[in-house]
Amino acid sequence: MNCALLNTGDGAFIDASNSMGLGLPDDSRNFLAVDWDGDGDLDLWLKNRTAPMVRFLRNDGAQGQSLRLKLKNTGPNGAAIGARVEVRAGDRLLVREHRAGTGFLTQGSAWLHFGLGAASAIDSVQVRWPDGTLEQFKGCQAGERYLLQRGQADAELLPRDSRKSDLRPSKVVLPKTKDMARVALTRHLPAPTFEVNGFNGEALPARNPGAEGRPLLLTFWASWCSNCLGEMREWSKHAQELANLEVSVLALSVDENPLEAQAMWERLGLPFDAGMAPKRTVVLFDMLQRLAIDRQRDMAVPTSFLFDADGRIAVIYRGPVEFARLQADLKLLDEPALEYAGAPFPGRSFQSAGGLRLFDVARRLLDVEAAQDALYYLNSAEADLRDRSGIHKPGDQSSLADALMRAGMSFMQSGALDLAEETMQRATKWAGSEDAIIWFASAKLHSVRGEHGRALRDVEKSIELDGEFAMSWNMLGSLKLMNGDLPGCISAQKKAVSLDPGLASAWSELGIGLVSNGQPAEAHAAFKKALELAPDVPNSWTGLGMCLLQLGQRPAGLDALRKALELEPNNGRALEIMQVLGER
């Protein structure tokens, strides 16, 4: 709700938005104050993000008189941008500077407007021209408008605006919003091979539209969706013509129950390929339509994708695709890319509409854990970067490295360790001096694969690039511990906790190093700290138990070990000690 703050002349303001009729439900960005109807008060133009995107609000309420001035300078700055005007009327001093470009993305009127309130006489009008020259103008009266020409000294009275606004106010009634859309992409978007299932859930051969040599219309539908069925009926009316067109059709159902989809499909009896859409395929196409059109909008059914013969997405349809539309769009596929092909109104363009950066597609797919599909785009982005490295933005290499790292991590988590390794290697290849994290991630992967030597090498590289991150020191310490290097472990973990005292794992491993090194008292403090931060970590309890036992506090030590076993009944170390102590 916009705010009108009315100056009460005593240094304070009162909000009168709603009483003045300005409390509109718009999401507004900027406004212009213009005496549009020439009646001496300021009307408002309002620019909104929401509909209506523009409003005109006529000022019918202001009652005081005003003075309106337009300046004419000599020389190249004829509009006198930068001039300062001082009007004295009664006990008031009214100051304006004439500026071009103020507020937020706006440029206001060339007229300077001075409300006069109760004042009826103008005592003086002084202009300081942009070069500093002062000039007094004579002859200005309240309620009139004047042209002040430099060097003329007399204000030139302009005729009153005799127009009378006959605009009738009305409440703007907005149309129902449109949800369906056909969006033709100026630059066709490459798409990877995608998975397809049969109606019995079995995997069918994956589809690679680029290898099929002809256009493909892929539609997502559901048996419960009436728009989908309408679309199907339209298609079946034109089944023969469709079959004669140079296009393959694939209908993938997103039904939860494949039997319902199958029953419906059989009833429709359409001569096209059909099946179920696996989740991965839905995630992929949902993301592609978001990226191509509107990030905030989920993919609905029916949504269709028209691929060109090279397997790139050319048109996205939200809502049913009419046969005639498809026919027309298929013809368009052969034409060179049209600038702003999808723009709803004609217009000119300076720059062609940009395509999606394949790289951004990859990053978005990583966000939704679609690492395999992300890799398809990363491959292209990497090839692109290799071929034309000169024209890319600085930071692109790092960004590519970062995305490859995320893909690698994702593969690692899903257990595809070889693919993870290969991807991570590519990540480290593009990593720059600011990308310590990539070496850290690579070290993590090596340690998961049991390659401790390589892990150590990479974590050291990570620390060399950025010695301020506790996690790297923490990992270094763990690796040293595995190598039996207790002093190395202790000093690395100490560094880790000094950088981040909230890093529970570092406290815990510091404790392990210390207790193994025969320093139970110090270890005890470290485990306490670890448990304070993360009370549910069994190994910290085990370690605490070990310390307590070493310090001769057997009951407390046993309690701690029991706690560890409570959290993790198979905690090996705790079981071992309990057995040794005859407590089990």
Add this chain to the structure above:
Amino acid sequence: MTSALAWMFLASTLAPFQSTSAIPRSKVESTDHLDKEIEHVDPRLGGWDTEVLSSKAGDQLKEFSESLMGSLPVSAADLPDWVSKEVQSTRLRPTELISQGDAGSLLLRRGTIGEELLLGREALAQSMEQLRASLGLVQDAHAKIKVVRVVGSPPITELLFRVWGEREDAERVQSDAIWSCEWEREGEQLVLKSLRAHSYTESLAAGAFFADCSEALMGSTEAWQKQFMRGTDEWCGQIELGAGMDQYAHCGMTVLDIDADGLEDIYVCQPGGLPNRLLRQRSDGRVEEVAQQYGLDWLDNTMSALWIDFDGDGREELTLSGNAGILVCQRAPNGRFEVVNHLGSTGGYSLSAVDYDGDQRLDLYVCKYSTSETKSGLPAPYHDANNGPANFMYRNLGELQFEDVTDAVGLGQNNQRFSFAGSWADFDEDGDPDLYVSNDFGRNCLYRNDQGKFTDVAASAGVEDISAGMGVSWGDYNGDGHLDLYVSNMFSSAGQRIAYQRSFKSSTSTETRALFQRHARGNSLFRNRGDGTFEDVAIASGTWMGRWSWGAGFVDLDNDGDRDLFVPNGFITNESTKDL
């Protein structure tokens, strides 16, 4: 420096012992500017206890406000049962109101509510009845409650309370106050223990002060019927993103006189994929849409336009900023405008023309705002971001040629911000124009001009205004002849509440927390002391509350000679929330 968040992401997914609660990946890794912003301002994601409280208090009070809008007298029996029997309350409307200013058809009143506390539901019902009866709403009645702060235990919610609507004779009334409500928890319910009202203001307008004539004025154009009548969100679903369509719709407007007929026209900038529109005024005040005729129907994403005669030939050029860079369009002999100079890269926002060096030629200043040049895609650090694109000062060399002099004239200082708007004024009255630049995510700049050389004096002048700066306006609000400064910022009641909680960003320093608090506080009115320094009088003057403000500006709405403020605002909000 590697982003700390990225490290945390790895930590949470990989470290077996890590105790830090895992940060959902989509939040951390998201490059979507909007997601980030919502994450910063929507406290519900963080699971803040006070948010539950404030939301609940807001819901309960909504129930309460219904009776103020009704036509029936309020009695104690009507009060909800969550109003304690021992409730203590001040009056809700002062017994005496003082009229302010001389605004003619607009009556503005202010009064002080005493500290005196009355005991019991009966007394509160009487106060409510006094308020209800004085408002006398007969139709179109509304109320709005905005909880701005939750403090103490038992909790006190501070909130802005507004009720408005129409009385007999189409008179429109609006009443505003700040309420402090003290609560006690009883199970799931909050029980109201006390209610104190203060800062009471009221306004009354005879009939429609501003009349919406949009349809009458634009209704016959295709631009209105097919383009303006649909909002940005809807267009976002209809146009490819690559065309430069974006949901923020940071597009401006410019007053010009395209056909030099003495009637002003409006150029409307539009997001990419929608043509910019030129609304030419006819003598009857209605408009016709003529962008195509003038070759100004650009589909490129356009942020702002400047109607300025840069080459001094007496005819204005139209200069545009947007995704295509800075385009200087000059009128060709056939009347159409053609691009004669293409300056700079993309990311240009507000444009302004100024003769900064006194050579009589108008130069061009370009504010830039873009996250695409940052490695992470995010402003960092959030409360004082200094990884934005540089703004440009282009010196006019004549014949529509420009030279980048940003660094040479000293405007390279503090020039890595996210700048939405710049506005010129000779604030120190030494004859040359000075520049204030408002920056999102951090501190603003005041570049003092000393004969063509600039120094950023924002800190010493007291106008850094570390906040989410959007728009700038200069104007003498108190009639002392010195130009004061109004900066529109983000006000987020949610951000405001959260930032005051101790647990918020508890790992950060008090100083940083203070910056976060400031970040959500609202707009700033800086009074020019006349000695080169300013005093922030936003709170005292009642101008801080502009909600999520964008291009606010000084304007004399009622012709009384005092500069009022109009604050366009809003954000991409969800109707159901009580915030923003």
